[in-house]
């Protein structure tokens with residue numbers, strides 16, 4: 001038995017920001033970062049909310065801490081809004097979700113709820129029911145999870161992503177493809193999550209390179225924006241896998257971008273999940289067969305089903321190289337000796353990650369250590 005839930009109304013397409021004017025908001029708290037607060041996108045938000053009293057909280061930083069969220073809660077209490085608008089990447093959206101959750105726990109939730117306007121095509125936070133928050137003492141990332149944290153509305157306007165630089169477009173795009181491919185093979189996958197994961201994969205492999213190399217191509221930006229949200233709708237209802245477990249551990253220790261870590265780890269984990277000796281009805285493991293199906297959807301060709309699965313791993317590596325992401329953890333700037341010394345602890349941390357039980361092949365701690373060595 002599985003449950004598939006979509007709690008967020010989605011508006012998508014060029015100029016979909018205009019839907020802000022239809023909410024009926026009278027008092028709005030905008031949660032964003034200092035950069036976006038000064039861009040034309042913010043001017044558009046002001047234009048569409050011209051009839052409302054606007055308070056802008058623009059102190060969002062990457063990897064929001066409890067202290068930063070407390071400041072946001074203070075801004076919320078002062079503004080007493082009926083609508084919260086989150087404008088930015090995963091950090092801005094997660095900050096706004098955490099602020100709204102605190103307000104809700106004090107019976108002071110905004111009447112029109114949270115409107116998420118993502119400025120990156122990757123995290124999918126605009127449709128998920130959790131927020132990642134960094135606690136400072138001790139420093140660690142904590143996931144707040146609650147059904148009622150999913151935004152009421154998501155506005156996927158490609159214009160908002162047009163100024164995203166190529167490296168961030170690439171990193172976040174590789175996060176999205178990792179969401180889709182992990183959701184597609186994880187233990188809680190189902191027909192509904194499969195549908196969104198398959199479509200997300202097609203859109204990402206068709207459009208990510210263009211979005212990276214020509215950020216002004218709004219058609220590619222729009223497809224990437226939709227794909228990222230679809231991939232999140234898949235993993236919100238199915239789960240992820242050990243690419244994310246390992247990326248979470250490495251991100252905590254070496255502070256490298258989440259999407260880049262996923263990009264390096266993903267094909268290594270896919271080869272582990274596909275399994276060299278597990279045979280199913282088609283002569284290969286069920287997971288490898290699912291990779292082969294995605295490869296088929298992408299138009300890849302190979303003489304055997306197993307080679308088709310391997311062709312998908314090769315395609316992930318090709319895409320990664322085409323958008324300028326290195327092929328190893330040391331290539332990302334992680335010191336080889338520091339990494340080697342940290343591998344036992346990283347593997348232990350990844351073993352405890354909430355994503356690990358959803359991986360299609362249950363790894364041992366030594367398997368995780370070996371995967372880190374392979375990706376080094």
Ligand SMILES: [Fe+2]
Pocket residue numbers: 123175178179244258
């Ligand atoms: Fe991710």
